[in-house]
Amino acid sequence: METWIEFEPKRLPSETAGLRSDVRAFLADEIDAGTFVPYAAKQTGSINREFSRKCGERGLIGMTWPKRYGGHERSFLDRYVVTEEFRAVGAPTRYHFVADRQSGPVIMKYGSDVLKDDVLPRIVRGEVCFCIGMSEPNSGSDLFAAAAKAERVDGGWMLSGTKLWTSYAHVADYMIGLFRTEAATKENRRHGLTQFVIDMTSTGITVNPIAQMTGYHEFNEVVFDCVFVPDTHVLGEVNAAWKQATSELAYERSGPERFLESFYSLVAAVDAVGETPDRRDAETIGRLTAQLHTLRRMSVSVAGMLEDGKEPVLEASIVKDLGTVWEQELPARARELATFATLSDGNAEAFGDVMEYAALQAPKFTIQGGTTEILRGIIARGLDLR
Amino acid sequence: MQGDDRLSDQEQSLIWQTAERILQDLADDASKSESLWTALVENGLSVTWVPEELGGVGCEVADAYDVIRLAGRYAALAPLVEMLIAGRLLALGGQSLPDGTLGVVPGRPGAREPENRHLSVPFADQTDVFIICCDAARVAFVARTNVTTSLRENDIGSERRDITIAGAAATSAFTVPTLINGLSRLDIEGAVARAIQVAGALEAVLSISVQYAREREAFGRPIAKFQAVQHMLAQIAEEVAAALTAALSAADTLASPPDDEAAILLEVASAKIRVSEAADKAMKLAHQVHGAIGITNDYRLQRYARMVIGCRDDFGSPAQWAQRLGEVVAARGGRAIWPTLTTR
Numbered sequence: 001m002e003t004w005i006e007f008e009p010k011r012l013p014s015e016t017a018g019l020r021s022d023v024r025a026f027l028a029d030e031i032d033a034g035t036f037v038p039y040a041a042k043q044t045g046s047i048n049r050e051f052s053r054k055c056g057e058r059g060l061i062g063m064t065w066p067k068r069y070g071g072h073e074r075s076f077l078d079r080y081v082v083t084e085e086f087r088a089v090g091a092p093t094r095y096h097f098v099a100d101r102q103s104g105p106v107i108m109k110y111g112s113d114v115l116k117d118d119v120l121p122r123i124v125r126g127e128v129c130f131c132i133g134m135s136e137p138n139s140g141s142d143l144f145a146a147a148a149k150a151e152r153v154d155g156g157w158m159l160s161g162t163k164l165w166t167s168y169a170h171v172a173d174y175m176i177g178l179f180r181t182e183a184a185t186k187e188n189r190r191h192g193l194t195q196f197v198i199d200m201t202s203t204g205i206t207v208n209p210i211a212q213m214t215g216y217h218e219f220n221e222v223v224f225d226c227v228f229v230p231d232t233h234v235l236g237e238v239n240a241a242w243k244q245a246t247s248e249l250a251y252e253r254s255g256p257e258r259f260l261e262s263f264y265s266l267v268a269a270v271d272a273v274g275e276t277p278d279r280r281d282a283e284t285i286g287r288l289t290a291q292l293h294t295l296r297r298m299s300v301s302v303a304g305m306l307e308d309g310k311e312p313v314l315e316a317s318i319v320k321d322l323g324t325v326w327e328q329e330l331p332a333r334a335r336e337l338a339t340f341a342t343l344s345d346g347n348a349e350a351f352g353d354v355m356e357y358a359a360l361q362a363p364k365f366t367i368q369g370g371t372t373e374i375l376r377g378i379i380a381r382g383l384d385l386r
Numbered sequence: 387m388q389g390d391d392r393l394s395d396q397e398q399s400l401i402w403q404t405a406e407r408i409l410q411d412l413a414d415d416a417s418k419s420e421s422l423w424t425a426l427v428e429n430g431l432s433v434t435w436v437p438e439e440l441g442g443v444g445c446e447v448a449d450a451y452d453v454i455r456l457a458g459r460y461a462a463l464a465p466l467v468e469m470l471i472a473g474r475l476l477a478l479g480g481q482s483l484p485d486g487t488l489g490v491v492p493g494r495p496g497a498r499e500p501e502n503r504h505l506s507v508p509f510a511d512q513t514d515v516f517i518i519c520c521d522a523a524r525v526a527f528v529a530r531t532n533v534t535t536s537l538r539e540n541d542i543g544s545e546r547r548d549i550t551i552a553g554a555a556a557t558s559a560f561t562v563p564t565l566i567n568g569l570s571r572l573d574i575e576g577a578v579a580r581a582i583q584v585a586g587a588l589e590a591v592l593s594i595s596v597q598y599a600r601e602r603e604a605f606g607r608p609i610a611k612f613q614a615v616q617h618m619l620a621q622i623a624e625e626v627a628a629a630l631t632a633a634l635s636a637a638d639t640l641a642s643p644p645d646d647e648a649a650i651l652l653e654v655a656s657a658k659i660r661v662s663e664a665a666d667k668a669m670k671l672a673h674q675v676h677g678a679i680g681i682t683n684d685y686r687l688q689r690y691a692r693m694v695i696g697c698r699d700d701f702g703s704p705a706q707w708a709q710r711l712g713e714v715v716a717a718r719g720g721r722a723i724w725p726t727l728t729t730r
Contacts, residue, residue, distance in 0.1 A: 009638045290711060383596055
C-alpha cells in the first residue's frame, strides 16, 4: 500500500516548560503595564516598536539563528513555544514577526555577507520591520506572472511597477520583493524572477493604504518608480527566485499563527456561555477544543520536522489549509455557541463587537499567504497526482 | 511520493512486519478469515501487550498500537482489535488470560432497555469470553454460555450481533486502575484503540482512492488529472493527517499517562472526536471520487465504510466525549483554554 503521510506525535521537550512560564510572566507584566489587552479582537496585528524591542532584549527574536548574526541558536521547538504563547493572547508582535519568521531566514540562506551583517542583528534586536512584496494587481496565486520590473544599471538594479496587498508596507523598513529581471522562457515559465531586499526609504517608493471592511489598515499598494537597489541586496541567483520559494513556504505555512488568529472569539464565547453549559453547548465546546488541540499537535509535529532539518512542504500545506479553514469558521460557530447566553448590557455590546470584527476578519484567512486552492494543489502534487 | 522520510520495510519492527505480512496475505479474502485469525493468534498478535506471566507475549504498548493500526489498514475481518482491548483490561487488572477468543461489549450511548441487552457487539459469535464494564472502577468476564446472539435484518457488517446476557454477568468482576475519575478504563482504552484502528483504515482509504483516480479514465484522461478530483483527494489526505495525529497523540498518552486527568481527557476525547469527524469527511470524499463502484460489495471500499460506521459509537459516541471535554473546559473559563491545551 502506498501514499503514506507521517505526522509523528512529537512532544515539546520538558525543558520548554520553563521557557513557557518565562514568556507568560513577561506577557503578564506587559498586560499589567497596559501594553496590550489579552484576547482583544482589534489589536490582532498591532504595531508596537517598543514591545518588539523588548522581545529582542529578551532573546525572543532570531531564536534559531546563528550567534554570529546575533541569534541564539535555540531549537525550532523553543521558538514554537514562544510563538504560540504570543499568538494565543494576541500580543503585538506584528512589527518584527515577518522578519523573524521568514525574511531573516531567507536572507541568511541567500543574502550577501554585507547584507547579512547589516540587517540580521537589527532584526534580532527587534529594530526592523519587513514586508513581503509578491502579489501584484494582476498576479497573486499565479506568482510567476509577476510583471514588476528590475532593469540592470550600474552597481545594481532599477525597479518599476506595483506590488499589491503588501501587509504593513506603511510601517516596514525593508521589503523582500519579487521582480522580473528577464522574460520567462518556453521551457521554464518560472524563469526570470529575482528576489531583492529593498530599503523602503529609497527614493521612488510610494505606499498607498487599502481600506478594507474591518476598518483596519494592514494592506497597501506599493508603487515603484525608478527605485535603485544595489547588487549587494540581491537574494540568491538572478532569475532563479523560484528555487528559493519552497523552503520559505515550509517555514511560513505551518505555524500556530495559521489557526489562532480568531481564537479570541472562542475565548469570548466560552466566557459568555458560563461555567455550567447545557449538554449541547458543552458538546460544541468539546468539539472545538478537540479540533484546536489536533491542529496544535499537527503544528508541533511539523515544528519537529523542521527541527530535524526536513523541508515539510506537504505537511505544512496540510496544516495551513486545515488551520485556516478552521479559524475562518470559528467566529460563526462561536457566535452560535453563545446564542442563548445572557449577557449584561456592557458585556453584550463588547461581545457583539468582538464577534462582528472576527466575522469581518475571517474571509482573508484562506486567501492570505497561499489560498486554499493553491494549498490543495500542493498537497495533490505531494500525492503524485500532478 | 512523500516517501523519503517514511520507514522502509527493513526499519519497521518485527511485530509490524509480521502482522503486515499476515494481513497482506489473508485479510483481503473473506473466505480466508479463519486462516487469518489462526495466523494472528499463532504469532501472538492477539495478545501483543499482555505480559508474559499473564499469558501474553509481553511487547510494548506501542507495538500493540502498531498492530491495531495495521488491522485498520487491512480492514481485517477478525476480532483482533477487540481481543487486544480485552487483553489490555485484563492485564491492567492483573488477570490471567482465559482460554479462547476474547471480546468486548463496547459501551454505547443511550440508556439500555432491558439492561442485559447490548446492541452491535463485534464478533459476538466468535467470542468465547466477553469483557464488559460494570462501573467506573470494575470490569467483568461474561462467558459465551451466558450469551445469546441475534443478527439483525439490516446488518451493518457480518461480524456484529445484538446480544442478551443471561444471569448474573458480574460474577467475576475485577478492578482496573482508573485514569480519569468516573470514567471506565474500558471506555478510555477502547476509544483510543478504535481511534488508531479507524486512522489506519483511513490511511488505506486514501491509498485506494488515489490508486483508483490514477487508473480510472473519463473524458480521455485519468480522473486524477481533474482539479476537482485532486482537491478531493487532497482533503482526504488532510483528514488522514488529522486522524493520525489525534490518534497517535492519544496512544502516546496512554502508553505513558501524565499525572493530570484533564490532560488525559483532552487527548482521549480529541482522538475520538477528531477521528470520527475525519472518518465522516474522508469516507464521503472517497465515495465521491469512486462514483458508483465504491458502494458495491465486490469492490473493497465498502469494507472500510462498514468498519468505520460500525465503530463509530463504540466506547461512547463522539458527542458524548465532546460533552465530557466541554464540561471541563467550560468550568475553567475562556482564559484557561490555552493553559489546558499546553500542559504538554
